Amino acid sequence: MAVTTTQPRRPPLADTAETQTSELAYGRTDWDDHHHLPTNTGLTNEKVTMWAFLGSDCLLFGALISTYLLCRNRVGPATKGPTAADLFDIPFTSVSSFVLLMSSLTMVLAVTSIQRAEMERCKLWLLTTAALGSIFIAGQVYEFTGFYREGLGFTTNISSSAFFTLTGFHGVHVSLGIVMLVTMWVLVTRGNLGPERAETIEIIGLYWHFVDIVWIVIFAVVYLIP
Amino acid sequence: MNTATVSEDETHQEHSDHGLSDVGYIKVALILAILTGVEVATYFVDFGVVEIPSLLILMVVKFQIVVSYFMHLKFDSKVFSYLFVTGLILAVVVFAAMGTSLAFWQDPAGCDASAFC
Numbered sequence: 481m482a483v484t485t486t487q488p489r490r491p492p493l494a495d496t497a498e499t500q501t502s503e504l505a506y507g508r509t510d511w512d513d514h515h516h517l518p519t520n521t522g523l524t525n526e527k528v529t530m531w532a533f534l535g536s537d538c539l540l541f542g543a544l545i546s547t548y549l550l551c552r553n554r555v556g557p558a559t560k561g562p563t564a565a566d567l568f569d570i571p572f573t574s575v576s577s578f579v580l581l582m583s584s585l586t587m588v589l590a591v592t593s594i595q596r597a598e599m600e601r602c603k604l605w606l607l608t609t610a611a612l613g614s615i616f617i618a619g620q621v622y623e624f625t626g627f628y629r630e631g632l633g634f635t636t637n638i639s640s641s642a643f644f645t646l647t648g649f650h651g652v653h654v655s656l657g658i659v660m661l662v663t664m665w666v667l668v669t670r671g672n673l674g675p676e677r678a679e680t681i682e683i684i685g686l687y688w689h690f691v692d693i694v695w696i697v698i699f700a701v702v703y704l705i706p
Numbered sequence: 707m708n709t710a711t712v713s714e715d716e717t718h719q720e721h722s723d724h725g726l727s728d729v730g731y732i733k734v735a736l737i738l739a740i741l742t743g744v745e746v747a748t749y750f751v752d753f754g755v756v757e758i759p760s761l762l763i764l765m766v767v768k769f770q771i772v773v774s775y776f777m778h779l780k781f782d783s784k785v786f787s788y789l790f791v792t793g794l795i796l797a798v799v800v801f802a803a804m805g806t807s808l809a810f811w812q813d814p815a816g817c818d819a820s821a822f823c
Contacts, residue, residue: 523783531786535793542797546804574746581742585735588776592728682778689777693769700765704745705758 530683534690537653541694544649545701548642552702555637564643567630568703569623576619577699580654583612584692587685594668597675603668606681609688610661613654620651643702650698653691660684725778734775741768 519525552565590605624644627633634644664684667673673680726734745764748757774780779787 521783521785523785528785528789531789535789535791538790538793538797539800542800546801550804550807570746570749574742574749578739578742581738582735584738584772584776585731588725588731589728592725592731686777689772692776693772696765696768696772700745700761704749704761 524679526683527679527686530686534686537690537694540649541646541697544642544646545697548646548702551638551642554639561636561640562630562632563637563639564627564632565639567627567632569626570703572619572623573699573703576616576623577695579612579619580616580692580695583609583616584689586612587688591678591682591685594673594675594678594681599668599674602681603665606661606665606668610658610665613658613661613688617651617654617658620647646698646702650691650694653694657684657688657691660687725781726775731775734771738768738771741771 521528553563555561555563586605586609590602590609593599593602593605624647627640632640634641661684664673664681725731741764745761748761753760773790779790
């Protein structure tokens with residue numbers, strides 16, 4: 481006699497809902513384990529979003545760098561004045577570039593610290609990164625002030641407009657990064673951000689490394705290549 | 707195999723999955739610092755015809771190192787690489803389009819005032 485077993489009809493996604501409920505019930509927080517994340521990709525939406533944003537930001541800086549290269553030697557028929565390239569202080573900018581590059585190291589050390597639950601060390605590296613970023617911005621303000629005193633303003637000519645727009649946008653990105661780093665430091669200090677949310681610091685770190693790689697391109701293409 | 711050995715193996719596995727150790731990151735930063743030093747040296751020393759190609763190569767190598775190790779793309783999901791590389795390719799297309807304006811759209815007689823040069 482054939483035995484037929486009939487399974488009770490279950491609503492769609494019932495298994496998924498059950499798994500997620502049980503995970504929440506047992507307080508599961510291992511979001512680093514990609515295979516158990518409740519997303520289609522197995523990756524956190526926040527991290528995917530940050531990478532998508534960084535990809536789109538490549539376009540912004542690609543356009544700005546292209547515009548500068550197109551206009552770098554053009555002062556226009558009616559306007560005069562020097563170009564930014566005439567006034568570059570390469571040794572000074574090299575030091576600024578080195579400072580920003582080293583801030584990427586301190587940022588990655590902040591990420592590894594919070595992943596190991598070393599909160600004091602994480603706070604130290606976050607503050608160091610913000611301080612290095614601030615030194616870079618101070619250097620940029622000093623450079624811009626020097627250019628202005630030499631007669632190179634934003635509207636002096638096409639070349640200067642393109643230069644200030646490109647480096648100014650990068651400076652705004654670095655400044656926003658500093659604000660985010662200080663915010664992370666406050667959250668960690670108040671105990672609102674622990675090792676279980678280390679990915680938040682990692683995502684801020686991705687943004688910070690991005691402003692670093694953009695500067696790597698700007699430093700080579702705008703400053704060093706004659 | 708005792709517990710300590712297992713734990714050490716797991717730690718090594720974790721590092722290979724999620725990035726380098728702190729010492730590894732410091733070594734990467736040292737390499738970046740040396741490459742930056744070489745870049746800056748091209749300003750003080752005349753490298754002749756190899757100056758621009760070497761600067762471009764150094765720029766690409768530094769870019770690649772930061773993206774691979776500091777941003778973890780080498781160790782992370784390929785989805786992130788696809789997202790980022792798509793943006794990069796589009797940026798290069800924009801750059802190439804600008805290049806065509808330099809090569810094809812300029813007045814052969816020289817400066818074209820309507821093109822704000």
